[in-house]
Amino acid sequence: MAHLTVSVEYAIHCLLWLAGSAGAPLSSRDLAELQGISQSFLAKIFPKLEKAGIVVGSEGVRGGYRLARAPAEISVLQIVDAIEGDKPLFDCQEIRDRCAVFGDAPPVWATAGVCAIHAVMLKAEQAMRDELAAHTLADLAVTFAGKAPPEFILQVQDWMTERAGARKPGRQSKPEPPS
Amino acid sequence: MAHLTVSVEYAIHCLLWLAGSAGAPLSSRDLAELQGISQSFLAKIFPKLEKAGIVVGSEGVRGGYRLARAPAEISVLQIVDAIEGDKPLFDCQEIRDRCAVFGDAPPVWATAGVCAIHAVMLKAEQAMRDELAAHTLADLAVTFAGKAPPEFILQVQDWMTERAGARKPGRQSKPEPPS
DNA sequence: TAAACGCGGAGTCATATAGTCTGCGTTACC
DNA sequence: GGTAACGCAGACTATATGACTCCGCGTTTA
Numbered sequence: 255m256a257h258l259t260v261s262v263e264y265a266i267h268c269l270l271w272l273a274g275s276a277g278a279p280l281s282s283r284d285l286a287e288l289q290g291i292s293q294s295f296l297a298k299i300f301p302k303l304e305k306a307g308i309v310v311g312s313e314g315v316r317g318g319y320r321l322a323r324a325p326a327e328i329s330v331l332q333i334v335d336a337i338e339g340d341k342p343l344f345d346c347q348e349i350r351d352r353c354a355v356f357g358d359a360p361p362v363w364a365t366a367g368v369c370a371i372h373a374v375m376l377k378a379e380q381a382m383r384d385e386l387a388a389h390t391l392a393d394l395a396v397t398f399a400g401k402a403p404p405e406f407i408l409q410v411q412d413w414m415t416e417r418a419g420a421r422k423p424g425r426q427s428k429p430e431p432p433s
Numbered sequence: 434m435a436h437l438t439v440s441v442e443y444a445i446h447c448l449l450w451l452a453g454s455a456g457a458p459l460s461s462r463d464l465a466e467l468q469g470i471s472q473s474f475l476a477k478i479f480p481k482l483e484k485a486g487i488v489v490g491s492e493g494v495r496g497g498y499r500l501a502r503a504p505a506e507i508s509v510l511q512i513v514d515a516i517e518g519d520k521p522l523f524d525c526q527e528i529r530d531r532c533a534v535f536g537d538a539p540p541v542w543a544t545a546g547v548c549a550i551h552a553v554m555l556k557a558e559q560a561m562r563d564e565l566a567a568h569t570l571a572d573l574a575v576t577f578a579g580k581a582p583p584e585f586i587l588q589v590q591d592w593m594t595e596r597a598g599a600r601k602p603g604r605q606s607k608p609e610p611p612s
Numbered sequence: 613t614a615a616a617c618g619c620g621g622a623g624t625c626a627t628a629t630a631g632t633c634t635g636c637g638t639t640a641c642c
Numbered sequence: 643g644g645t646a647a648c649g650c651a652g653a654c655t656a657t658a659t660g661a662c663t664c665c666g667c668g669t670t671t672a
Contacts, residue, residue, distance in 0.1 A: 258523045258554065259660065266550050267528050281617065290531035295662050301619070314670025317617045330553055343561075344437045349446050352469035355588045363580050370576040371445050374509055374568045375437065382522075382561040389553045397549040401542050409534045438629065460648065474631055480650065493639025496648045 261299050261337045264291055266394070268300075269333065272309065273325040273395050274407070279311075279318030284417060288410070299337065306336030325391035331383055333391075343382070344375035440478050440516045443470055445573070447479075448512065451488065452504040452574050453586070458490075458497030463596060467589070478516065485515030504570035510562055522561070523554035 268285045282300050286293040300319055303309045308328055309319045321328065346369050351360035368376070447464045461479050465472040479498055482488045487507055488498045500507065525548050530539035547555070 257520060260526060263526055263528065263550065288533050289528050290533060291528065292662065311618055313618045315616045316671065341436060347439060347442055349442065349468050349470065354467045354469060355592045363582065370573050371442065374565070374573070378561045378564040381564040382557045385557040385560040386553070394549050394553070403542065413534045471631065490649055492649045494647045495640060
């Protein structure tokens with residue numbers, strides 16, 4: 255068939271973490287390392303989410319990203335559109351008015367309305383989009399909460415604060431050994 | 434979003450012509466020229482349709498392709514699958530068990546079952562496939578027949594026979610002037 | 613003032629799409 | 643029985659896109 259990019263996958267995973275962070279901003283670097291994905295690549299994904307109004311970024315030392323609105327108000331479709339743009343499923347080449355018997359001037363009946371094949375593809379695309387629109391970040395968060403044990407949340411919070419602390423000279427001795 | 438290839442579009446258009454040819458085989462070269470698309474490219478598409486059991490090819494001089502079964506028994510989904518293979522809409526990277534707090538050994542609860550995000554994508558893909566499966570070549574042929582005037586069918590038949598005649602030395606004088 | 617942030621652009625590498633260009637074996641027809 | 647129209651298969655190319663990396667700038671906070 256076709257294929258949604260890994261950027262979409264990264265984005266949704268990150269947004270799920272943001273949904274669980276209770277409004278506190280998380281940096282893209284932390285999110286990348288927490289999930290074992292590329293920092294620089296993730297850094298190119300968040301601006302798209304910001305332009306789409308899904309997250310808001312704050313610059314500076316304790317900056318990062320937080321959700322622009324409640325998780326229940328963010329659908330999977332909105333995320334996909336933010337990342338992928340509005341590339342259609344099917345790109346009609348209008349072959350119907352290229353028929354050899356028409357010569358250079360295809361008749362009106364051949365070019366009027368939407369190509370029947372295109373119409374089917376549009377309906378299929380709409381069905382997919384409807385399904386994506388029917389699921390929100392809140393739904394995903396509930397599913398996740400049903401699987402993860404309570405102590406996991408604490409472990410992640412520890413990991414976050416430890417990371418923040420390691421950066422401040424005066425706590426952990428982790429000067430990042432160069433390779 | 435993602436994107437169905439032009440091969441799918443070419444295939445469906447060609448199959449529609451085959452559906453209207455009343456069992457008479459049409460050559461891929463004729464079909465390409467009739468629709469103003471590449472002959473050599475179209476020649477790479479038909480073997481896929483044949484392997485999928487949608488068309489049957491006959492070699493030799495008056496050979497070509499014809500439908501393997503009735504148009505009503507050929508869904509758009511079958512054509513798409515024949516051309517594109519079974520590439521999934523979403524290719525889950527299993528990020529969930531890559532979480533940094535897990536270290537090298539992700540717990541069972543994190544890897545059990547289907548990833549929640551993946552599950553949403555699977556439902557969306559299924560919705561799209563259901564819609565594609567709901568439309569057949571026969572449906573498309575009906576829509577087309579509702580638009581094209583009766584004389585168009587005759588014009589195409591003329592075009593076909595004229596092409597066949599031009600090839601036989603002894604009727605039309607069209608020795609294909611070399612460019 | 614330095615380090616942690618978000619931004620933005622340029623550049624790399626691999627894969628896939630959309631094509632082309634051969635050649636080979638088969639078949640019908642004169 | 644040869645030639646031309648067929649299907650069939652493989653090698654080749656060019657362009658685009660996805661998945662990154664690298665670099666540098668402006669902002670903010672401790």
